[in-house]
Amino acid sequence: xxxxxxxxxxxxxxxxxxxxxxxxxxxxxxxxxxxxxxxxxxxxxxxxxxxxxxxxxxxxxxxxxxxxxxxxxxxxxxxxxxxxxxxxxxxxxxxxxxxxxxxxxxxxxxxxxxxxxxxxxxxxxxxxxxxxxxxxxxxxxxxxxxx
Amino acid sequence: xxxxxxxxxxxxxxxxxxxxxxxxxxxxxxxxxxxxxxxxxxxxxxxxxxxxxxxxxxxxxxxxxxxxxxxxxxxxxxxxxxxxxxxxxxxxxxxxxxxxxxxxxxxxxxxxxxxxxxxxxxxxxxxxxxxxx
Numbered sequence: 001x002x003x004x005x006x007x008x009x010x011x012x013x014x015x016x017x018x019x020x021x022x023x024x025x026x027x028x029x030x031x032x033x034x035x036x037x038x039x040x041x042x043x044x045x046x047x048x049x050x051x052x053x054x055x056x057x058x059x060x061x062x063x064x065x066x067x068x069x070x071x072x073x074x075x076x077x078x079x080x081x082x083x084x085x086x087x088x089x090x091x092x093x094x095x096x097x098x099x100x101x102x103x104x105x106x107x108x109x110x111x112x113x114x115x116x117x118x119x120x121x122x123x124x125x126x127x128x129x130x131x132x133x134x135x136x137x138x139x140x141x142x143x144x145x146x147x
Numbered sequence: 148x149x150x151x152x153x154x155x156x157x158x159x160x161x162x163x164x165x166x167x168x169x170x171x172x173x174x175x176x177x178x179x180x181x182x183x184x185x186x187x188x189x190x191x192x193x194x195x196x197x198x199x200x201x202x203x204x205x206x207x208x209x210x211x212x213x214x215x216x217x218x219x220x221x222x223x224x225x226x227x228x229x230x231x232x233x234x235x236x237x238x239x240x241x242x243x244x245x246x247x248x249x250x251x252x253x254x255x256x257x258x259x260x261x262x263x264x265x266x267x268x269x270x271x272x273x274x275x276x277x278x279x280x
Contacts (some may be wrong), residue, residue: 002237003159003167009218009246009275011151014187019151021190021275023220025246033228039162040170070241072157074171081179086251094237095259097251100178104171106155108232108240116238133169135162140185 002035003027003135005070005106011064029137030068034139044076049125055087059109059134061116069111069136071118074104076129083123084130090115098123111138148183151175151277153216153249167202178214186250186278192222193272195265201233205276207259213279216253217261221248221275230272231264242272252276 005025011019024133027036040059047056059071083098086105092115099105109118122128152174158171159167174183176183205217221230222246232239232248235258242248250263 003162005247006156006158007218007249008154009151009249010154011149014149014151014185014277015189019187021218028226028240028243030243031229033226038161039161039167042167047191068241070246072155072169079236080176080181083179086238088234089237092235094235095253095255095274096234096239097207097253098178099251100176100216102173103214103251104153104155104173106157107248107250108246110231110238110240112238114246131171133157135157 010050010088015070027070027135028068035052036068036135036137038136038138042133043132044129046129047120047122048127048129049063049122051121052123052125053121055085055093056119057117058120058132059118061106061111061114069109069138070106071098071109071134072104072106073130076099076131079099082128084120084128087119088116090117090119149185150183158205175216175277176214184277184279186251186280188276188278190275193274194269196268197265200264201262202264203260204263204274205261207254208257210254210261210278211250211280212253212255215279216249217252218249218275220272221245222271228270229266230270233262235259
């Protein structure tokens with residue numbers, strides 16, 4: 001067996017033709033047909049108010065790993081005004097985007113260097129709860145969840 | 148207002164000893180509100196030669212700040228073929244054959260372009276943006 005990630009994008013009214021996309025990917029090691037067998041597990045964390053405007057590492061990178069990894073993050077808030085900023089790169093602080101209440105992301109992650117951490121900060125001081133997970137092929141101690 | 152649903156299911160019977168079954172569903176709405184996104188670039192396809200290093204797929208200058216969502220899929224079936232995805236100068240990751248990605252994009256700076264770089268000639272990427280403007 002393997003690990004699969006399936007996305008469905010559906011709408012009856014975003015265009016005159018509607019929208020119904022479904023895609024399933026089997027998660028493989030970089031450039032191979034070998035399955036990824038490591039995971040951080042599904043974690044749950046409340047990003048507290050002191051992160052407002054100050055991103056903190058959520059998933060830690062390691063130097064020049066370059067292997068395949070998939071990152072899943074979900075904002076479990078139910079208040080539509082609450083979001084988390086997701087950035088990549090400790091040095092660059094490059095913003096990817098904002099995950100609003102209920103939103104999720106699933107993206108590849110290469111960990112090009114030790115600065116390629118994935119960081120988050122919350123929009124509110126009352127805290128926002130996230131669920132997140134990395135499925136990867138990284139050597140021991142190269143991927144860690146920042147607790 | 149349109150209603151667009153994005154759902155993900157991550158499943159495995161053997162990644163860990165407990166069966167893995169994660170499901171998440173979201174309705175695509177504007178930044179900080181409950182209004183469904185009504186604009187999209189449509190589902191597109193782009194064939195790129197390897198010489199198209201860092202091809203700008205979405206130009207940050209062309210979009211305002213917002214809760215945009217990006218969908219990408221590598222249509223290749225050859226395991227070694229991948230697209231490297233960058234935002235501005237920061238590498239996000241590599242999308243290998245059959246892989247897809249879905250992530251928010253705020254485009255809060257003109258330089259926040261989403262760039263793709265194919266590893267081989269004539270690779271085809273499928274892509275779509277949901278626009279919050």
